[in-house]
Amino acid sequence: MALNLHPKPVYLLPTSMEITLKRHMRRTPIHILSHKLSASRVSLLQRCCNGRRLSVVHAVKEEQMQSSATIESQTSETNPSSSKLVLVVGGTGGVGQLIVASLLQRKIKSRLLLRDPAKAKSLFGVHDENVLKIWKGDTRNPGDLDPTIFEGVTHIICCTGTTAFPSRRWEGDNTPERVDWEGVRNLVSALPQNVQRFVLVSSVGVTKFNALPWSIMNLFGVLKFKKMGEDFIQKSGLPFTIIRAGRLTGGPYTSYDLNTLLKATAGKRRAVVVRQGDKLIGEVSRLVVAEACMQALDIEFTEGQIYEINSIEGEGPGEDPEKWRELFKAAETN
């Protein structure tokens, strides 16, 4: 459907996407929004906001949960029954922090590849390198992805990302094109072929970025570039699982201690819906996405599969591997 066929396209958006777009429009200066958009698309954005003048000066500041709590537990042992060495890329992000906290709690050896080691240390504390080793690197720079980073790594979880719309997080050209496409491509290209699983966090709607309502979210290409990243992984020959998240809720977290992170709940929406075929629209808590990534590492039939995931009200699978197996299995038949 062409973008200009509907007089008020925002009403076609799923509520969650409408909220995201409106929140962004409240905070983003029109000169930033328009710098990569055609006049017709700027006009579309203005209509989405019911003609409101887009003049707010501040760039997007992500919703943040702040805590002054300090790191209480620092692990020095690993689980002898786990032979995994998991590399997390994007571990300082909302989903990424929960994944790292979960790896530490399960005493699974991990490596972090990230741009700001000081930030990681303030989030996770200092650990024995055998337990948690931090590598500094920017996925946009192939030169940062040295083969030694991947030595011994058995599994990778990539949860990098930037904002869908222009914000401070785009500074230094850290745009969806550079992060979700080029960064993912660089990372996949740098990995040894013997890794056991590469899990990528992507987004619902990537196969439909030209159609409403997704075309709104894709005004700056985020869904298109995520799809390019997905396609590259699929063609790479690596054993992959792609988890396409709905609109993320909960966090991102900053300066959170591990215990607090792991107690983060999805409120009443702890039940999980997993589907295939990019038909889901809705929300999902970051906690659920993090747990889905962790579980997919160990469920063999998730290899080579793409799943969409949402949270809904009700009791959830928690960390129960059997319940997650059932959820992923059921996705194939629904």
Ligand SMILES: NC(=O)c1ccc[n+]([C@@H]2O[C@H](COP(=O)([O-])OP(=O)(O)OC[C@H]3O[C@@H](n4cnc5c(N)ncnc54)[C@H](OP(=O)(O)O)[C@@H]3O)[C@@H](O)[C@H]2O)c1
């Ligand atoms: N927000 C939503 O509603 C939504 C919906 C569906 C899917 N998603 C996707 O879900 C994933 C996780 O989302 P999230 O909100 O947890 O992410 P987030 O908080 O935005 O974290 C993104 C992570 O990516 C890292 N990163 C960004 N650019 C990088 C680069 N050039 N090189 C290396 N690392 C880089 C960031 O590191 P720094 O700390 O250095 O910035 C951060 O650790 C993302 O791919 C996101 O696009 C989001």
